Amino acid sequence: MSARADGATNNLGRRLAEHNAGKDSGSFTFTRRPVEIVFSYEFNDIRQAIAFEKQIKGWSRKRKRQL
Secondary structure (H helix, E strand, C coil), X not given: CEEEXXXXXXXXXXXXXHHHHCCCCCCCCHHHCCCCCCXXXXXXXXXXXXXXXXXXXXXXHHHHHHC
């Protein structure tokens, strides 16, 4: 599984296409299209993916860019 903005996905390409299609006008990425993948990581456990996502959200922009 790969961490993403609102949880996890088992198909990163499909999820990227969904964001770029702009189906959800309330989505954070809706007005920031096109979006691109700058980082992904595979997890065997969905709970680990979500925990890592929450950890990254607490990081500074500088630290995220270093990742």
